[in-house]
Amino acid sequence: MPVPDIATRVYNHGWRLDPVVRSLLDTDFYKLLMLQLIWHQHPDVTATFSLINRSRSVRLAEVIDEDELREQLDHARTVRFSKKELIWLAGNSFYGKRRMFAPEFIAWLTDFRLPEYDLREVDGQFELHFHGLWTNTTMWEIPALAIVNELRSRAALKNKGRFELDVLYARAKAKLWEKVERLRHIPDLRISDFGTRRRHGFLWQRWCVEALKEGLGDRFIGSSNVLLAMDNDLEAIGTNAHELPMVLAALADDDAGVAAAPYRVLEEWSGHYDGNLLIALPDAFGTTAFLRGAPDWLADWTGFRPDSMPPIAGGEQIIDWWQAHGRDTGEKLLIFSDGMDVDSIEATYRHFQGRVRMSFGWGTNLTNDFRGCDPAGGDGLEPISLVAKVTSANGRPAVKLSDNPHKATGQPMEIERYLRIFGHDGRVSTAVAV
Amino acid sequence: MPVPDIATRVYNHGWRLDPVVRSLLDTDFYKLLMLQLIWHQHPDVTATFSLINRSRSVRLAEVIDEDELREQLDHARTVRFSKKELIWLAGNSFYGKRRMFAPEFIAWLTDFRLPEYDLREVDGQFELHFHGLWTNTTMWEIPALAIVNELRSRAALKNKGRFELDVLYARAKAKLWEKVERLRHIPDLRISDFGTRRRHGFLWQRWCVEALKEGLGDRFIGSSNVLLAMDNDLEAIGTNAHELPMVLAALADDDAGVAAAPYRVLEEWSGHYDGNLLIALPDAFGTTAFLRGAPDWLADWTGFRPDSMPPIAGGEQIIDWWQAHGRDTGEKLLIFSDGMDVDSIEATYRHFQGRVRMSFGWGTNLTNDFRGCDPAGGDGLEPISLVAKVTSANGRPAVKLSDNPHKATGQPMEIERYLRIFGHDGRVSTAVAV
Numbered sequence: 001m002p003v004p005d006i007a008t009r010v011y012n013h014g015w016r017l018d019p020v021v022r023s024l025l026d027t028d029f030y031k032l033l034m035l036q037l038i039w040h041q042h043p044d045v046t047a048t049f050s051l052i053n054r055s056r057s058v059r060l061a062e063v064i065d066e067d068e069l070r071e072q073l074d075h076a077r078t079v080r081f082s083k084k085e086l087i088w089l090a091g092n093s094f095y096g097k098r099r100m101f102a103p104e105f106i107a108w109l110t111d112f113r114l115p116e117y118d119l120r121e122v123d124g125q126f127e128l129h130f131h132g133l134w135t136n137t138t139m140w141e142i143p144a145l146a147i148v149n150e151l152r153s154r155a156a157l158k159n160k161g162r163f164e165l166d167v168l169y170a171r172a173k174a175k176l177w178e179k180v181e182r183l184r185h186i187p188d189l190r191i192s193d194f195g196t197r198r199r200h201g202f203l204w205q206r207w208c209v210e211a212l213k214e215g216l217g218d219r220f221i222g223s224s225n226v227l228l229a230m231d232n233d234l235e236a237i238g239t240n241a242h243e244l245p246m247v248l249a250a251l252a253d254d255d256a257g258v259a260a261a262p263y264r265v266l267e268e269w270s271g272h273y274d275g276n277l278l279i280a281l282p283d284a285f286g287t288t289a290f291l292r293g294a295p296d297w298l299a300d301w302t303g304f305r306p307d308s309m310p311p312i313a314g315g316e317q318i319i320d321w322w323q324a325h326g327r328d329t330g331e332k333l334l335i336f337s338d339g340m341d342v343d344s345i346e347a348t349y350r351h352f353q354g355r356v357r358m359s360f361g362w363g364t365n366l367t368n369d370f371r372g373c374d375p376a377g378g379d380g381l382e383p384i385s386l387v388a389k390v391t392s393a394n395g396r397p398a399v400k401l402s403d404n405p406h407k408a409t410g411q412p413m414e415i416e417r418y419l420r421i422f423g424h425d426g427r428v429s430t431a432v433a434v
Numbered sequence: 435m436p437v438p439d440i441a442t443r444v445y446n447h448g449w450r451l452d453p454v455v456r457s458l459l460d461t462d463f464y465k466l467l468m469l470q471l472i473w474h475q476h477p478d479v480t481a482t483f484s485l486i487n488r489s490r491s492v493r494l495a496e497v498i499d500e501d502e503l504r505e506q507l508d509h510a511r512t513v514r515f516s517k518k519e520l521i522w523l524a525g526n527s528f529y530g531k532r533r534m535f536a537p538e539f540i541a542w543l544t545d546f547r548l549p550e551y552d553l554r555e556v557d558g559q560f561e562l563h564f565h566g567l568w569t570n571t572t573m574w575e576i577p578a579l580a581i582v583n584e585l586r587s588r589a590a591l592k593n594k595g596r597f598e599l600d601v602l603y604a605r606a607k608a609k610l611w612e613k614v615e616r617l618r619h620i621p622d623l624r625i626s627d628f629g630t631r632r633r634h635g636f637l638w639q640r641w642c643v644e645a646l647k648e649g650l651g652d653r654f655i656g657s658s659n660v661l662l663a664m665d666n667d668l669e670a671i672g673t674n675a676h677e678l679p680m681v682l683a684a685l686a687d688d689d690a691g692v693a694a695a696p697y698r699v700l701e702e703w704s705g706h707y708d709g710n711l712l713i714a715l716p717d718a719f720g721t722t723a724f725l726r727g728a729p730d731w732l733a734d735w736t737g738f739r740p741d742s743m744p745p746i747a748g749g750e751q752i753i754d755w756w757q758a759h760g761r762d763t764g765e766k767l768l769i770f771s772d773g774m775d776v777d778s779i780e781a782t783y784r785h786f787q788g789r790v791r792m793s794f795g796w797g798t799n800l801t802n803d804f805r806g807c808d809p810a811g812g813d814g815l816e817p818i819s820l821v822a823k824v825t826s827a828n829g830r831p832a833v834k835l836s837d838n839p840h841k842a843t844g845q846p847m848e849i850e851r852y853l854r855i856f857g858h859d860g861r862v863s864t865a866v867a868v
Contacts, residue, residue, distance in 0.1 A: 005439040005441075005442055007439075008439055161648070163644060163645070163648045164648075166607065167607060167608070167611045167645075169604070170603070170604040170605075170606075170607035170608045170611070171604075171607075171608045171611070172604075173600065173601060173604035173605075173608075174601070174604045174605045174607075174608040174609075175608075177601045177604070177605070177809065181809075210597060211597070211601075214595070214597045214598075215809075375611065375615075375649075
């Protein structure tokens with residue numbers, strides 16, 4: 001009979017709240033890179049971020065208690081960057097570069113806190129919006145998603161016995177390790193954890209990151225999660241996201257400005273970052289349109305992150321573009337990050353092997369794959385397609401078209417307008433699982 | 435960062451010894467039933483028990499440190515029955531019967547301690563013998579096996595990292611639960627844990643027993659391990675073993691006495707026990723010979739435990755014998771316990787379903803199946819075929835023929851003599867894995 005430590009036990013039983021978010025570094029690295037750019041270039045822009053549950057059949061507000069959600073959101077708003085965290089941000093090298101973050105920016109982070117939220121329940125779903133300065137609201141994306149996803153996991157696990165939980169996590173660990181053993185067979189694999197937003201929970205993501213570190217060695221190049229990167233002496237991985245072209249397009253005064261927005265983003269970006277951070281995300285308004293209008297100098301960038309086309313089709317299109325611009329693709333980098341799992345990683349790797357450098361961002365299927373693990377069955381732990389997207393900037397509606405119409409966001413009228421501007425070429429409907 | 439409890443940590447790091455055997459109830463129930471009979475009928479007989487490693491290729495003395503083995507054996511000799519344990523033995527019902535153990539017997543147990551041992555290393559193996567009164571040496575069988583098997587597991591795990599161990603046990607748990615889910619599909623299954631002697635370790639056996647209790651419900655009828663039965667409010671399961679006919683045959687003055695020994699055991703047994711404890715173990719000197727000479731009244735017993743013939747062949751032979759004696763086999767019980775695992779349990783169940791009552795004793799493949807679980811590979815956790823058998827009684831050699839010549843024990847000359855007495859009929863060589 002193991003003797004429990006009484007103080008620990010009493011403390012555990014008295015918990016008022018088990019926070020999902022305990023650090024503002026518990027976010028994706030690209031948010032910090034983008035934040036510095038936004039803070040510098042667009043300090044006065046307001047932007048609304050909104051939770052969007054693409055898995056409509058999962059009625060989140062019937063699964064997650066609204067009070068619990070408020071408690072977690074409220075708790076996240078109390079969190080500040082700690083001294084240790086800011087010292088690390090200032091002193092660490094990112095992508096091989098020291099002083100990635102300007103001292104004035106870090107000074108500004110000292111007082112940063114997440115802004116207010118606007119939550120209500122409508123027809124079984126949560127309407128959750130974050131209004132305010134872009135520099136503040138952008139930072140809600142990842143914690144909001146992590147909170148909702150983890151509360152959903154907790155709800156699914158709430159009435160399980162100790163033994164059922166034991167089997168469930170044993171299976172999940174065994175399952176992930178099978179994946180690790182398969183990935184070990186890919187000789188030059190470069191893979192990173194991109195699984196913060198859709199994770200089962202923080203502790204589970206931490207286990208997954210430790211598993212990849214232990215099992216993949218050099219093949220595991222880092223984590224998008226800044227906190228886990230810091231704590232595990234890993235590289236923090238990430239570049240930029242759709243919100244940049246979405247906001248700049250929303251702010252544009254006319255259709256020409258909308259059409260030019262994706263390239264203005266690149267100019268702004270290259271004013272702040274260089275080297276391996278010069279990765280273009282081509283699909284905000286369709287990859288085909290993006291490449292058709294892309295300036296020649298973009299071919300000097302390090303690579304692309306195709307994010308909504310099927311990976312092989314998307315990669316081929318980009319390789320064609322590089323070749324049409326006379327570049328040696330063997331030096332270029334493609335980062336695949338859209339719903340990847342071992343099968344698609346293997347297939348994509350085999351397809352492009354020797355023709356281009358590759359790296360994989362492994363998200364939901366890394367940190368939230370409990371399919372078949374629950375001894376009681378049920379779908380409460382199935383991952384859902386939940387995003388937090390910018391929906392307006394300075395009061396004007398924001399749009400994402402994506403290569404996959406299922407991933408489009410924005411008001412229908414605006415989507416129509418953007419489609420007139422960018423065209424339909426290359427857009428393919430693909431089921432969105434995660 | 436979890437905060438470790440300092441006292442617990444200091445205590446753990448200061449452990450002189452992590453005992454394998456912490457209770458004299460951490461043994462098989464049949465040992466206590468047999469002990470009461472031996473104590474009553476044969477209090478002056480001396481019997482030597484010896485460790486026999488049938489997996490010769492595993493050089494145990496090169497795997498297990500002799501000093502560690504001595505420490506564990508010495509520690510086991512310090513253990514006494516606790517008051518609580520004796521009160522439970524006196525007050526609990528076993529096989530539906532109260533006061534299974536006589537008050538005088540329980541009084542005698544109060545002072546019981548395991549007798550001395552005789553250990554040396556010969557050619558990479560341990561020679562481990564227990565000399566003394568049968569009432570004392572018989573009780574070494576299970577702890578000696580559990581100690582050697584657990585020390586072997588510990589040696590295999592010694593240099594593994596925390597993460598490797600985590601994956602290893604996660605896989606083992608997932609693997610066992612797959613078995614549980616398969617067994618759940620057998621409607622009238624009756625199965626018990628018989629895995630004490632060959633277990634991976636005590637804590638793992640406890641987990642396995644909890645898994646069966648949780649996952650199989652009423653299908654799980656109990657554990658042979660008396661301590662686990664007590665702690666988990668399960669039935670203690672078991673009847674008798676080969677040592678009874680082996681000792682009585684060894685003590686016989688002539689060949690006729692040897693031939694009669696297996697039936698004398700049954701008479702002695704039925705003088706002490708009745709009901710569902712009237713289970714005959716037919717294979718000490720060959721099942722075919724045993725049934726040929728068996729008295730008619732044995733057909734009134736509850737059942738048989740075929741233990742070394744292939745289960746279907748052994749069961750059929752016993753059913754034929756019952757039918758030849760005009761008994762309704764639908765009321766009879768067959769207990770299968772020889773190296774069973776899910777495949778053979780399913781096959782045996784399907785074969786005999788509706789013709790006879792069945793129950794399964796699940797041993798090594800329940801409590802020591804780590805095949806394929808070690809991330810680093812290797813065979814250090816493969817179960818081995820280790821037994822502790824009576825090798826002489828009152829200085830005269832003891833013999834077991836078994837239905838499987840690979841399981842025969844004793845001096846070659848004596849085995850020849852016993853084969854002349856009992857014959858070779860029905861003996862089939864089958865590889866002994868566990």
